[in-house]
Each structure stands twice: as structure tokens, then as C-alpha cells.
Amino acid sequence: MKKPLIEFENVFKKFGRNQILNGVNLSIYRGEVTTIIGKSGVGKSVLLKHIIGLLKHDSGRILFQGQPLSEMQKSERKVFKNKISYLFQGSALFDSLSVVENIALPLKEKQSLPAAEIKKRIRNTMEKLDLRDIDDKYPSQLSGGMQKRVALARALVTDPEIVLFDEPTTGLDPIRKNAVHSMIADYQKRFGFTGVVVSHEIPDIFYFSQRVAMLEEGQVIIEGTPQEVQQTTDPAVQQFIRGLESRRDDLTGMHTQLQGEKRFLEEMGRLERHQVVFSIILFSINNIEEINETIGHAEVQTVLKNFSVQTLNRLRITDICLRYGLDKILVVLPNTDIDQAQMVCDRLAKELKAEDIIGIRPSPELCFSVDAGFAEAQQGMQIEHIVAIAESAQNELLEFKVC
Amino acid sequence: MRFTAANTTLAALGRLALFPIQEMGRIAIFFSHGFFHIFSPPLQISKIIEQVYFIGTKSVFVICLTGAFTGMVLGLQGYYTLVKFGAEGLLGAAVALSLIREMGPVLTAIMVVGRAGSAMAAEIGIMRISEQIDALDTMDIDPVRFLFSPRMAAAFISFPLLTAIFDVVGIFGGYLSGSILLGINPGIYFAKIQSSVLMKDISGGFIKSLVFSAVVTTICCFQGYFTHTRAEGFGAKGVSNATTSAVVASCVLTLIVDYILTSFLI
Numbered sequence: 001m002k003k004p005l006i007e008f009e010n011v012f013k014k015f016g017r018n019q020i021l022n023g024v025n026l027s028i029y030r031g032e033v034t035t036i037i038g039k040s041g042v043g044k045s046v047l048l049k050h051i052i053g054l055l056k057h058d059s060g061r062i063l064f065q066g067q068p069l070s071e072m073q074k075s076e077r078k079v080f081k082n083k084i085s086y087l088f089q090g091s092a093l094f095d096s097l098s099v100v101e102n103i104a105l106p107l108k109e110k111q112s113l114p115a116a117e118i119k120k121r122i123r124n125t126m127e128k129l130d131l132r133d134i135d136d137k138y139p140s141q142l143s144g145g146m147q148k149r150v151a152l153a154r155a156l157v158t159d160p161e162i163v164l165f166d167e168p169t170t171g172l173d174p175i176r177k178n179a180v181h182s183m184i185a186d187y188q189k190r191f192g193f194t195g196v197v198v199s200h201e202i203p204d205i206f207y208f209s210q211r212v213a214m215l216e217e218g219q220v221i222i223e224g225t226p227q228e229v230q231q232t233t234d235p236a237v238q239q240f241i242r243g244l245e246s247r248r249d250d251l252t253g254m255h256t257q258l259q260g261e262k263r264f265l266e267e268m269g270r271l272e273r274h275q276v277v278f279s280i281i282l283f284s285i286n287n288i289e290e291i292n293e294t295i296g297h298a299e300v301q302t303v304l305k306n307f308s309v310q311t312l313n314r315l316r317i318t319d320i321c322l323r324y325g326l327d328k329i330l331v332v333l334p335n336t337d338i339d340q341a342q343m344v345c346d347r348l349a350k351e352l353k354a355e356d357i358i359g360i361r362p363s364p365e366l367c368f369s370v371d372a373g374f375a376e377a378q379q380g381m382q383i384e385h386i387v388a389i390a391e392s393a394q395n396e397l398l399e400f401k402v403c
Numbered sequence: 404m405r406f407t408a409a410n411t412t413l414a415a416l417g418r419l420a421l422f423p424i425q426e427m428g429r430i431a432i433f434f435s436h437g438f439f440h441i442f443s444p445p446l447q448i449s450k451i452i453e454q455v456y457f458i459g460t461k462s463v464f465v466i467c468l469t470g471a472f473t474g475m476v477l478g479l480q481g482y483y484t485l486v487k488f489g490a491e492g493l494l495g496a497a498v499a500l501s502l503i504r505e506m507g508p509v510l511t512a513i514m515v516v517g518r519a520g521s522a523m524a525a526e527i528g529i530m531r532i533s534e535q536i537d538a539l540d541t542m543d544i545d546p547v548r549f550l551f552s553p554r555m556a557a558a559f560i561s562f563p564l565l566t567a568i569f570d571v572v573g574i575f576g577g578y579l580s581g582s583i584l585l586g587i588n589p590g591i592y593f594a595k596i597q598s599s600v601l602m603k604d605i606s607g608g609f610i611k612s613l614v615f616s617a618v619v620t621t622i623c624c625f626q627g628y629f630t631h632t633r634a635e636g637f638g639a640k641g642v643s644n645a646t647t648s649a650v651v652a653s654c655v656l657t658l659i660v661d662y663i664l665t666s667f668l669i
Contacts, residue, residue, distance in 0.1 A: 081543040092534040
């Protein structure tokens, strides 16, 4: 059995007469993104601040690799703190320091690196986060989205093992919001850090988290994989998820995963009762990491948005399009067998033009390539099953060259 | 019932008595923490120089201005008082001793509180309410070492130098009103200064200015640093209250400490 990296054991915290944490039990595993959801004011940020030691719990234990944080020696605590970074809800950038000075601060103050090495690491991090031409600007001269990215750069520049994100997308537009989510997923894969995210962004958090926990009345009422949380019958969890989930994905304008799955079940019901066949097409962007790195996360989200709009425009009104992950789009085609599904794929491959999709600055020799896999539904199939078949049978390659 | 009322009153009285003691204890811990980190390696030389520029260099003009007028008014008042006793020749000694022993260190401290102390409280207070201090903490950078120690070190350097400037400018201010305007012989004015001012007076003045620099920076930084714990206001209001308290408490404490120090030094 996997051992948790960070573990909350019956943690209590009170502010005045307000009992905020009321016996929290939670496990955070190494190399995973754990997202904490819950209503506003329920104590999500308080929980996060306990990990880094900004707040002290009244009772209970918080363990790091099995060792209670409160019993750590000063030197052990220093080692622990050096492994961890915190991205504040309001960015918390030093407003009297420039962007470069902000990012350099943790390196200059804490590590005895030569100036050239510091410069190199700052440059690398800034490039990865698409922060260009703002070196000497001050935080107040930047937009909210840009400030978040500078704060993210400051959090990542020390190569932390654990990154805590306190509502990283509050106040961002859909493209920037999705870019931040994609960044978290992307960098988590690339740097392999353990992420703890506090967020309201449903359903997006289900795309990039490996574990989700919900906090309600000071306790974790559910903890598990995104699927487990989405499929739970707990009325409080369902009410929260459904209450927050919009009917359409705000970036692509498509159905959200939960809405789409509902429609899928309706089609499955028609198939079982009236033998009305239906098929699916799964589009997956197969080089998202490469293009993220080349043209930046925000631009990739623009491409994804354009691709979705162009695809939606070319489908029938009865077809159901849903976002099935950060880089996957699922189309359910009612009254369509597998041959007709292939024809739809062929038609889309011919009709979709690069210029309609790529609304971004050119970058030579970069291809935005999308795989399209299709499959016909059989009675009793689960959505995950048919998606797996479509994924394994990817046989169309739609390639759009950005030149 | 009466017991409960008595208990409540006693508890309130107890709180009233405990609060200042706790506050003094917190200030003492804050001061020793900051003082210790002035010398802890690596020394924060560039930050100290930056603060010397802010506290010291940028205060020179205002110190010259107040020094000059304080000296001038001392010359004026001193002349009309001494002339009654036919002792106007002692004006130089009166002006110089008042400035070096008392006015120089005290007024310098009060002027720096107004110019730099309030700025320290406001800056640190804003950093506190915008989570910048928490951000330092999460990066394992000691906020007291980072924010308070360089300011205190810079004050230790700047206060005596500013006091020296205040004293010298003040003596020339006294010369201006006493000699040039009211006709005292300049030779007598400066000769009396030379004969009456002892090294003890000068070192006493400098000791005072060193103590004031610790008092002023500790109070101002402490008020800013703990803005968030103030009961009477949060956010911007908290910062404004912290700044006001910083200025008032620093000035009052400067005068109280001045009295205590004088009674030891005299």
C-alpha cells in the first residue's frame, strides 16, 4: 500500500469561537495532484496554510513522511520548508520589487548560487511560463493573469518537491484559467512535484487531479480519485458538484463531462430499448506538451478553443460534443454506425483548415496534430470502455501546420 | 450574581494590567530577534546601505532645516533671558549644551519618526495585509531578519550622524540669531562653546541617539509587522491605525526614555 507523503490526522483548528477544522483526516501522496474542493469559507485555505506552517493546529497531527510537523527540529523544519512552495490566492508578489527581483528572491536569500546560475534559472523558468519582456516591470503594472504566472514562476524557480496552490485561477478569463490548469498538469508531469490545489473550478479540476477531497463543515467528507468523487451518491458532494458545474465548458462551449455523460446514457438507453445505433469520435491532441513548450499554454488554449468551435460548426445539431479532459474532445453521434462515423472523420479532416484554427503567431515547423479515433457503441458499454476502444483504434491524423 | 460581576470586573482589570506587560514582552522579543540578526551571516550589507540612504541621506534636508531654526530660536530666547542678567556672553554655551545634550538627539529622533518611521510602519503593514510577509515565511526567509534587522542597523548608523548634523547646524543657527542679528561677539559665542562643552556631553548625546534609534525602529517596525493582530481595524484601516500608533508611541517613548537616560547621564 502506498504511504502518504503528507497526512492529516484528526486535525482541529478554531478561530475565536469558529471551529474551522473539525477533525480533518486527509492523505496526500507523492507525485500526485490532490485537489481540495468545498464551499467558500469552509477552511480550504486554512488547511493548506497548516501544511506550510503559516497556521498552527489546535490538536491532531500533521505528518510529513510519517513524522509529525509539530515535533520537527528546527533544522528538519528548514529542510521541509525548502522542499515546499506556496502559490498565494492573491499572488503575494513583493510590490516594491520588479518581476525579476521577485523571482530571484528565494534563490538569492536561501541558496548560495553564483549570480550567473541564478540568472540562468530565472531565465529558464520565465521562458517556460511564457513571461517575456516584463523583467523590469513591477507587479502593479501587470494584469492579474500575468501576476499569477510570475507568482507561479517564483514558486517553481526553486524546483520544489511539493507545491501548494491556493485558488490559482481566481479572477482569470477562461483561456488563462485553462492555461493555468494545463500548466499545473504539464509541470507536474515534467517536474514530478506533488501538488495540492485548492479550487472551485469544477469540472476542470477533475481533468488534472489524481485525487480529489471535499471539505464540508470542517471535515473531509469524501476523498478519492476524480471518478470516485464524481460518481459518489453522497448528496452533499453531488449538490456541490452539480451546483458549480455549468452546462457548457467555458473555454470550448461544449458540454461538460458530467453533462455529456448524461447524454451518453440517454443514447445508450435508446440503443438498448430501440436498437438505435450510435458511435463516438475521440479527438486527442497528441503533442500538447511539445506545443505548450513551444508556443505557450495560453496560445494552446486558444488553438483548442478554435478547434472546438470549428468542429462544433461542422457537426449536426443532434451531435453531442463534450470536453473529456484537458486535451481530449469526445463527440457522440446518435443514429450513426461506425462507417458513417469514419465518413464524418474524413470530412472533418478535409474541411478543417489550419488558418481557422491557428489564430496565433507563427512558429516554423510546429505541428498541431490531432488524433481521431472512432468506435460504435455496443449494448451495456460504459463510457470509459468505448473511449478506450476509440483511443486504441486511432486511425485518422488531422495535422495542422503552424507556419 | 455579585460574585460574577466582581469576577468580570477583576478579569477586565487583570486583562488591562496584563496587556501592556505582554506587549512589552513581545516588543522585547521582537527587538532581540531583529538585533541578533543584524550580525547573523550573511550580513545584509546592500539592504543596510539602501536603508541608510532612506533613513539617513533622505532626512538630511529636513534635519538641517529643523536644526537651523531650533538653533535660531534658542539663540533668540537665550539672548533675551541672559541679557536680563548681563550674561549674554554665555549664549554660545547655552545654545550648544541644549542642542548637544537634549534637543539634538530628541528632535532628530522625532523628525526621523515623522519621515521614515511612519513609512516603515506603513510599508511593513501593507506587506503584512497583502500576505507578502507570509510569502517570505513560506520561502523560509525570516521576515524579521529580512525587514527589521537592516532597518535597525541603518538607524544605528544614521541617527548619530543626523544628530551630529542637527547639532552643528543648530549651533550655526544660534550664531545667526545671536551674533549676526542681535550683536553678540562671534568670538565669545564660539569660545564659550569650546570651553563649556565636554566630551561627556557629546558622548551622552550620541548614546541617547543610539538608544532612540533602537526605540524608534523597534516600535515602528513592530506596529507594522503586527498590523493584522490589531483589534480595532483590519486591512487599510489597520495599516493607518498601525502607522498612527507607531508615530505616537515612538515620540512619547523617545521623550520618556530621554528623561530616564538624562537622569543617568547627568
